[in-house]
Amino acid sequence: MSYLQPTLPQLGWNHFFQQQLSLEEWQATTPSRVAAVHGQIIDIIGEQGQQQINLPGNWQQLDISERPTVGDWLLIHRENTKPQRILERKSLFKRKAAGIEAKDQLMAANIDTLFIVTSCNQDFNLSRLERYLALAYEARVEPVVVLTKTDLVDDISSYVDSAKSLKKDLLVEAINSLDGQSTSILSCWCETGQTVALTGSSGVGKSTLINTLCHRNDQETAEVREDDAKGRHTTTSRSLHFLPDGGILIDNPGLRELQLVDCEDGISSLFEDIEHLAQQCKFNNCQHTTEKGCAVRHALVDGNLDPRRLLSYQKLKAEQSRNSETIAERRSREKGFNKMCRKVMSAKRKRQNEF
Ligand SMILES: Nc1nc2c(ncn2[C@@H]2O[C@H](COP(=O)(O)OP(=O)(O)O)[C@@H](O)[C@H]2O)c(=O)[nH]1
Numbered sequence: 001m002s003y004l005q006p007t008l009p010q011l012g013w014n015h016f017f018q019q020q021l022s023l024e025e026w027q028a029t030t031p032s033r034v035a036a037v038h039g040q041i042i043d044i045i046g047e048q049g050q051q052q053i054n055l056p057g058n059w060q061q062l063d064i065s066e067r068p069t070v071g072d073w074l075l076i077h078r079e080n081t082k083p084q085r086i087l088e089r090k091s092l093f094k095r096k097a098a099g100i101e102a103k104d105q106l107m108a109a110n111i112d113t114l115f116i117v118t119s120c121n122q123d124f125n126l127s128r129l130e131r132y133l134a135l136a137y138e139a140r141v142e143p144v145v146v147l148t149k150t151d152l153v154d155d156i157s158s159y160v161d162s163a164k165s166l167k168k169d170l171l172v173e174a175i176n177s178l179d180g181q182s183t184s185i186l187s188c189w190c191e192t193g194q195t196v197a198l199t200g201s202s203g204v205g206k207s208t209l210i211n212t213l214c215h216r217n218d219q220e221t222a223e224v225r226e227d228d229a230k231g232r233h234t235t236t237s238r239s240l241h242f243l244p245d246g247g248i249l250i251d252n253p254g255l256r257e258l259q260l261v262d263c264e265d266g267i268s269s270l271f272e273d274i275e276h277l278a279q280q281c282k283f284n285n286c287q288h289t290t291e292k293g294c295a296v297r298h299a300l301v302d303g304n305l306d307p308r309r310l311l312s313y314q315k316l317k318a319e320q321s322r323n324s325e326t327i328a329e330r331r332s333r334e335k336g337f338n339k340m341c342r343k344v345m346s347a348k349r350k351r352q353n354e355f
């Protein structure tokens, strides 16, 4: 299949995007998908093939969430090739960039499935998987846990069962990334029009898996490309991979380093059982430590709740609220705290003077 001039459905176009266009837009513009963003220059790919466009000056003033990211659909004017607008996103991975203001940083848009890749060895870690799962649920992307290196272990099913215990109906597949027959189990998520992103620790087999799914046996290729990713074209080839089966793969959209921010919904979906229990605690603000009538502790004692899971939930929740607090908010809180300290001190001095 040639992707020099792909059709829109091959690029992931579907009804969700189509119904957003007015009749005028259909006539005056063509939809194109963002393959890579290098500052003000954007690589797009559409029915005309691949091209580079400049982000218009007035777009540079826009809030970051309104600027294009990898995977976005842009309407490009047929005559002057200027981007007109970004179509509403089906899903979005974002994070909060460091800085005084709370600024979003976009990672990837319009992803259908996230392959969370881990290997059947010491990399396998339930709490790490939970972090990725929370991110996927928050972004409204379907997660699939992909366990690699099954050829190196005897007890594959213990890994699979353990991963499946993380959430009801969680999709878990075990593969040998080096073997095309084994990886074909993933092809149902990689059909034409589907966009899949991969994430996971270094060394678990993501590049190997991409090469196998792309029917490339030269493993060096992807590695070399990754190393000299400074050039525009190499970056492009790294961001979007077209699969022979028709799907599109996005290599590690930077989720590995991701701290949880604004991830309340994601955490709630992942730990809905614990949140449901917490609603049954006697006190609204129950911390599930020593309170009477705590349904969460009851479940722990009865063996209906895994202590690791509760700890992981509390840890991720604390992380997300810590990170969600903007620096500005923190400053104002600290200011309030300092003021309170001064007040207490002066009251103390006053009292001392009274004696
Ligand atoms: N035996 C075995 N080796 C694998 C498998 N997947 C990856 N590897 C090897 O693990 C190493 C790291 O793989 P790589 O794809 O570079 O990992 P990445 O960092 O996640 O991209 C390489 O030497 C691969 O050949 C697998 O399923 N089975």
Ligand SMILES: [Mg+2]
Residues within 6 Å of the ligand: 206, 207, 208
């Ligand atoms: Mg790699």
Ligand SMILES: [Zn+2]
Residues within 6 Å of the ligand: 278, 281, 282, 286, 287, 288, 289, 291, 293, 294, 295, 296, 297
């Ligand atoms: Zn409680």
